Amino acid sequence: NAGVTQTPKFQVLKTGQSMTLQCAQDMNHNSMYWYRQDPGMGLRLIYYSASEGTTDKGEVPNGYNVSRLNKREFSLRLESAAPSQTSVYFCASSELASIQYFGAGTRLSVL
């Protein structure tokens, strides 16, 4: 069972470059989330999508955009990467406001 799949697993960018982090879930969940995790800061919510067709800002949305492509897929885009966006990014999904299941994460370094 795949669960929540994130790609890529690792990425190195130069300042100013753009990229999209992909997330797909096969659990037929309605809700999907993007978090970042930094040492000493814990998990912080960037954006979430309560259901297909809706997206909302979380705690730290600046510098990011999201797209809920369909029920399965929720992507996170960095338009102009900055060193402050060096982090581990986790995607999660849940059946509405229930238990969240996480992907394996994407480790991003911005130089």
Next chain:
Amino acid sequence: RKEVEQDPGPFNVPEGATVAFNCTYSNSASQSFFWYRQDCRKEPKLLMSVYSSGNEDGRFTAQLNRASQYISLLIRDSKLSDSATYLCAVRGSGAGSYQLTFGKGTKLSVIP
């Protein structure tokens, strides 16, 4: 006061010991509570939900104290494999009901 607070540890305990973690939350309207486990360089995985009446799963016991706004996790007979970071998570209410707020985690090392 931060929304969800945990003692960061580390807690270094010998095998077989009993260890307890607490997590305090500031929003009295919070609806649901969870403990997640995160191994080094891995994703968080649900350990257990926390119910009002308290709940137990093998060596793990979770409790909720709404009056004092904290949840706890008790691990009995610690195993080496219990070494990990334990995150508490709190779900808000109303417009925040889709959001989980996580504590920063408590690191546990079980020593042979």
